[in-house]
Amino acid sequence: MSILKGKPDDDIKIGVYVCHCGHNIASTVDVEEVARRAKELGEVSVARDYVYMCSSKGQNLIRQDIMQLGINRVVVAACSPRLYEQTFQNVLRESGLNPYLLQVANIREQCAWLHEPGPLATEKANRLVKGAIKRVIHHSPIEEQSVPVFPATLVIGGGIAGIQAALEIANSQQIVYLVEREPSIGGHMAQFDKTFPTLDCSACILTPKMNEVARNPYIRLMTYSEVVEVSGYVGNFNVKVRRKARYIDEDKCVGCGICVEKCPWSTESEFDADLGVRKAVYTPFPQAIPNIPVIDKERCVYFLKGKCRACEKFCEAKAINFQQEDLFIELHVGAIIVATGYDVFDPTPISQYGYGRLPNVFTSLEFERLCSPSGPTGGQLKLADGREPKSLAVIHCVGSRDQNYNAYCSRVCCMHSLKYSHLFKEKTGGEVYQIYIDMRCTGKGYEEFYERVQGEHVRFIRGKLATITADSPDSETGEKLSLSCEDTLLGGLVNIPVDMAVLCVALEPRHDAEQVAQILRLGRSRDGFFMERHPKLDPVATMSEGIFIVGCCQGPKDIPDTVAQASAAAARALAMIVRGKMETGAITAAIDETLCSACKVCNALCPYGAIFFDEVSNVSRVNRILCKGCNVCGAACPSGAISTRNFSESQILAEIEGVLV
Numbered sequence: 001m002s003i004l005k006g007k008p009d010d011d012i013k014i015g016v017y018v019c020h021c022g023h024n025i026a027s028t029v030d031v032e033e034v035a036r037r038a039k040e041l042g043e044v045s046v047a048r049d050y051v052y053m054c055s056s057k058g059q060n061l062i063r064q065d066i067m068q069l070g071i072n073r074v075v076v077a078a079c080s081p082r083l084y085e086q087t088f089q090n091v092l093r094e095s096g097l098n099p100y101l102l103q104v105a106n107i108r109e110q111c112a113w114l115h116e117p118g119p120l121a122t123e124k125a126n127r128l129v130k131g132a133i134k135r136v137i138h139h140s141p142i143e144e145q146s147v148p149v150f151p152a153t154l155v156i157g158g159g160i161a162g163i164q165a166a167l168e169i170a171n172s173q174q175i176v177y178l179v180e181r182e183p184s185i186g187g188h189m190a191q192f193d194k195t196f197p198t199l200d201c202s203a204c205i206l207t208p209k210m211n212e213v214a215r216n217p218y219i220r221l222m223t224y225s226e227v228v229e230v231s232g233y234v235g236n237f238n239v240k241v242r243r244k245a246r247y248i249d250e251d252k253c254v255g256c257g258i259c260v261e262k263c264p265w266s267t268e269s270e271f272d273a274d275l276g277v278r279k280a281v282y283t284p285f286p287q288a289i290p291n292i293p294v295i296d297k298e299r300c301v302y303f304l305k306g307k308c309r310a311c312e313k314f315c316e317a318k319a320i321n322f323q324q325e326d327l328f329i330e331l332h333v334g335a336i337i338v339a340t341g342y343d344v345f346d347p348t349p350i351s352q353y354g355y356g357r358l359p360n361v362f363t364s365l366e367f368e369r370l371c372s373p374s375g376p377t378g379g380q381l382k383l384a385d386g387r388e389p390k391s392l393a394v395i396h397c398v399g400s401r402d403q404n405y406n407a408y409c410s411r412v413c414c415m416h417s418l419k420y421s422h423l424f425k426e427k428t429g430g431e432v433y434q435i436y437i438d439m440r441c442t443g444k445g446y447e448e449f450y451e452r453v454q455g456e457h458v459r460f461i462r463g464k465l466a467t468i469t470a471d472s473p474d475s476e477t478g479e480k481l482s483l484s485c486e487d488t489l490l491g492g493l494v495n496i497p498v499d500m501a502v503l504c505v506a507l508e509p510r511h512d513a514e515q516v517a518q519i520l521r522l523g524r525s526r527d528g529f530f531m532e533r534h535p536k537l538d539p540v541a542t543m544s545e546g547i548f549i550v551g552c553c554q555g556p557k558d559i560p561d562t563v564a565q566a567s568a569a570a571a572r573a574l575a576m577i578v579r580g581k582m583e584t585g586a587i588t589a590a591i592d593e594t595l596c597s598a599c600k601v602c603n604a605l606c607p608y609g610a611i612f613f614d615e616v617s618n619v620s621r622v623n624r625i626l627c628k629g630c631n632v633c634g635a636a637c638p639s640g641a642i643s644t645r646n647f648s649e650s651q652i653l654a655e656i657e658g659v660l661v
Ligand SMILES: Cc1cc2nc3c(=O)[nH]c(=O)nc-3n(C[C@H](O)[C@H](O)[C@H](O)COP(=O)(O)OP(=O)(O)OC[C@H]3O[C@@H](n4cnc5c(N)ncnc54)[C@H](O)[C@@H]3O)c2cc1C
Pocket: 156, 157, 158, 159, 160, 161, 162, 179, 180, 181, 182, 185, 186, 187, 188, 189, 192, 194, 195, 196, 197, 225, 226, 227, 339, 340, 341, 342, 344, 364, 365, 368, 412, 416, 419, 507, 510, 516, 550, 551, 552, 553, 557, 558, 559, 560, 562
């Protein structure tokens, strides 16, 4: 370590701290030379280099200089500010200095990791540091702000992600509103027979959690409901929820099911992936929570033709109410957890696979329902003509890892494909073919499950399926399917005759993800799922402070990862509630009212809804709590009235001059 001291200019005293980052920076850049050159600049009082500036010893060097040498501006030359800026800001804060009197020069990602070792890399680091020194002279203290947090949380979506998050928060005796748009909570997990890799019965592990939700006094469950409007900001969101009319009085209904039994009208059951039927008045599945039916207005003959009312005649509790209307309920919450899950890919457009045309080609979700004891066949696998299938082909990556549909991997399909092999063998003892591109079994116990299924004499064919066609009818066995596929291990085309085929379809963003994103001001990544704040370091938070995303609405994942993510988001919401306040970003837009021409261009452009027009003063104003400092407004303002704190023209020009001159 070398230490260089010097006399500061005027009353600005700059300390420069150059980090070796082990060998990360020091093997490419001459860090001692960078510190020495910084010291030669008149404005710098002290310049040091140290092996790990982020370590407690490195931080102490800065702390001591602030306390003992009166350093009042700090430049840290190290890694990206995204990683350690907050750490160094805390050092300033703890030493009694405003944290915004810091500037970070990124000499790792923007220099050492990009260039060959040598004088040119060192020269670039020198210039980045000089730019930071010239810039920090123009920094001035920025007032930090905090907002109170209202102690209630909204969870949107009652699949396993939403259930887990709601229970975690409610078990800490904090109020949770759980809003689910279907008549029951449960999500996709309620549709499965068994879950990989342990083959637990899905209902057996999910139903107790659903019952806990119903019993927990801290959970306000709102099913058959949707969030239609959200305003406010972290700590204080105002939410409008539409409770759709069930046409059944929830307070009177005893869940006896007589209305369902007596209803004479049937339609396809969405819960059974349209393979089974349900009544016009229905509960989606036997373990539904709440166990209160809904009348489907689109299918009910009374609503369509004005006659029937069979349900009303038989309901002893007098719970049927055809006059019921949608209700709009206002909620006040401090945090929001979004857990709206996924849709499955519709394989109809891949016409060569015959889905929708060939009756014995199913999707994975349909196969789940065929296997389930509560499904349309009572758990018996049956072909369209009622026979039990003797052979099955399971096709991986349908709509996933395919540039024509979704480029991403859906992460759970390899595993549920293996699950289907096991279930098919268990139920029929027949032949199973797995047609796969790569096997991806990366979770705990997953590789072991793969080995177990291999031991069950399943045939694995590595290749991409070309077509599924109907073979000529066979007098003994009826119509068979013929699969044509390239076997890349054998190096040739193979034809596989089977009775049944299952297409393991991609997990996709919900069809209404854009609408939900707009209501909540969430970003979406290229694949359409909601975007997290940081893919590695902050995968549950979003750019909208106080709003978290969990489960498959963030990206495809299995149940264990979903549950872990839901618990993580619950911990974040609880941390806000326990502290009772939240610090919000200080780097926000500022409007010079004397220059504002009242054109309102900024109002419409702000992606966070942070700018509003003050009709009385005839100027635009910024809500600093909502503002994220993106400077879209500043770039668009035709009067040059808007600047962003810590990104003033003088700061930016000084930095450019420092780097170039
Ligand atoms: C065929 C198949 C088989 C699988 N098998 C397994 C397995 O064996 N093991 C395993 O670990 N994983 C399995 N998975 C993955 C598993 O389904 C997911 O990990 C899990 O369901 C994710 O839960 P979630 O709560 O995020 O989403 P979902 O289960 O989709 O739940 C989301 C909930 O939000 C509700 N919702 C949606 N939009 C709104 C809105 N705007 N307002 C209010 N509510 C809304 C929905 O109605 C739903 O109830 C499988 C996936 C598929 C496709």
